[in-house]
Amino acid sequence: MKLTKETIAALAALLVFAGAAPASMKINSLCGIHYPSDARVEWQCRQLKWTDTPSGLFDGHWQDVLSFNRVDRRHFFGGISIKVPNNLEQVKNFTPLPPTYPDADKEAKFILIDQSEMFLGAYQYGKLVFSFPVSVGVEKHPAPNGTFKIDAADRQHQSNLYPVEEIGRPYPMHYGLRFFVDKSVDNWPSYWIHGRDIPGYPASHGCIGLYDEEMQYDYYSAYDRKVNKHYHELTKPFLEAAKTLYQWVVDPRTDPGSFHKIADGPRVLIIGEPPR
Numbered sequence: 001m002k003l004t005k006e007t008i009a010a011l012a013a014l015l016v017f018a019g020a021a022p023a024s025m026k027i028n029s030l031c032g033i034h035y036p037s038d039a040r041v042e043w044q045c046r047q048l049k050w051t052d053t054p055s056g057l058f059d060g061h062w063q064d065v066l067s068f069n070r071v072d073r074r075h076f077f078g079g080i081s082i083k084v085p086n087n088l089e090q091v092k093n094f095t096p097l098p099p100t101y102p103d104a105d106k107e108a109k110f111i112l113i114d115q116s117e118m119f120l121g122a123y124q125y126g127k128l129v130f131s132f133p134v135s136v137g138v139e140k141h142p143a144p145n146g147t148f149k150i151d152a153a154d155r156q157h158q159s160n161l162y163p164v165e166e167i168g169r170p171y172p173m174h175y176g177l178r179f180f181v182d183k184s185v186d187n188w189p190s191y192w193i194h195g196r197d198i199p200g201y202p203a204s205h206g207c208i209g210l211y212d213e214e215m216q217y218d219y220y221s222a223y224d225r226k227v228n229k230h231y232h233e234l235t236k237p238f239l240e241a242a243k244t245l246y247q248w249v250v251d252p253r254t255d256p257g258s259f260h261k262i263a264d265g266p267r268v269l270i271i272g273e274p275p276r
Contacts, residue, residue: 028080028081029045029047029081029082030070030071030080030083030200030201031045031081031082031083033070033200033201034275035070035096035116035117035118035275036116036117037117038083040090040096041085041090041091042085042086042087042090043068043083043084043085044086045081045082045083045084046081046082046083047080047081048076048077048081048082049078050078050079052078054066054076058088061088061089061092063239064088064091064092064093064094065082065085065088065091066133066239067091067094067095067132067133068091068094069082069083069200070118070119070133070134070135070198070200070201071133071198071199071200072197072198072199072211072213072239073213073234074197074213074216074220074234075197075198075199082200095119095128095131096114096117097112097114097119097121097128098121098128099127099128100126100127101121101123102126103126104123104125104126104267105125106126107123107125107126108124108125109122109124109248109266110122110123110124110266110267110269111123111193111266111267111269112269112271113134113136113143113193113268113269113270113271114272115136115143115145115270115271115272115274116272116273116274116275117272118133118134118135118136118202118274118275119132119133119134120133120134120193120208120210120241122245130245130248132210132244133198133211133241134198134209134210135197135198135204135208135209135210136203136204136208136209137202137204137206137207138202138203138205139202139276141204141205141206142206142274143191143204143206143207143208143270143274144182144191144206144270145270145271146270147267147268147269148179148180148191148267148268148270149265149266149268150177150178150193150249150265150266150268151179151181151262151265152177152178152259152261152262153176153177153178153246153250153255153259153260153262154173154176154258154259154260155174155175155176155250155255155257155258156174156257157172157173157174157176157192157259158170158171158172158174172195172196172212172219173192173194173195173196173207174194174195174212174215174242174243175194175195175210175212175242175243175245175246176193176194176246177192177194177245177246177249177250177265178190178191178192179191179193179268189206191206191207191208192207192208193208193210193242193245194207194209194210194242195209195210195211195212195240195241195242196210196212196215197209197216198210198211201275202275202276208270209242210241210245211239211240211241212239212240212241212243213234213239213240214243216234217234217238249262249265249266250262
């Protein structure tokens with residue numbers, strides 16, 4: 001079944017205020033969300049069973065399949081349908097982003113975020129060094145397109161507006177990298193790249209989200225086991241894209257671990273329109 005625009009909007013609205021989708025939430029299908037790069041890979045739509053796990057189904061390619069679906073392990077559960085490549089080798093080290101970005105070939109560090117692909121790439125002197133799927137803003141709260149710079153960081157950042165409803169803690173935005181403060185509107189909202197749940201569709205309040213399974217284990221594992229007897233506990237290696245990007249931008253040896261300004265942070269370019 002195709003995931004309609006109305007269904008995506010309803011699910012995304014839940015995520016804005018709850019912080020993350022409960023593991024028991026029923027989502028029709030990720031197969032109805034289309035990215036430009038889908039045409040490169042032949043795939044079939046497969047509905048998951050509650051006993052399925054990424055490693056059990058895809059062995060050494062489990063991270064590649066999750067990346068292809070822009071989803072993390074907490075959102076890999078029975079009842080949801082995902083895209084399964086016919087040839088798993090086609091998605092080995094999957095990324096839809098270009099291996100080089102000539103416009104950044106003189107920059108030591110450059111971050112490209114393509115919302116149409118829901119993917120982020122980190123470039124050094126124009127060469128892609130790593131890339132990860134992201135969560136982007138819902139239709140009413142989009143992430144802004146344009147050119148920005150990382151100007152602040154906070155390893156333990158958290159929201160002062162939104163709680164995690166299931167457990168009542170402030171919504172975590174760990175490994176936060178601030179790239180924009182909108183001074184044109186009241187309250188000067190800040191936009192960050194940070195760790196969060198990655199459910200496979202637009203879900204944020206305007207920030208760019210990256211894998212942070214260590215946070216999910218800390219915040220959600222007890223709740224998930226309580227409400228869902230089929231819950232598959234997250235195990236190492238955790239998917240830690242937010243931590244990887246943060247430590248690429250901020251030298252761990254000099255990181256104070258709290259909010260601090262960055263004098264000459266990497267340029268951030270955000271392009272494209274998210275799937276709706």
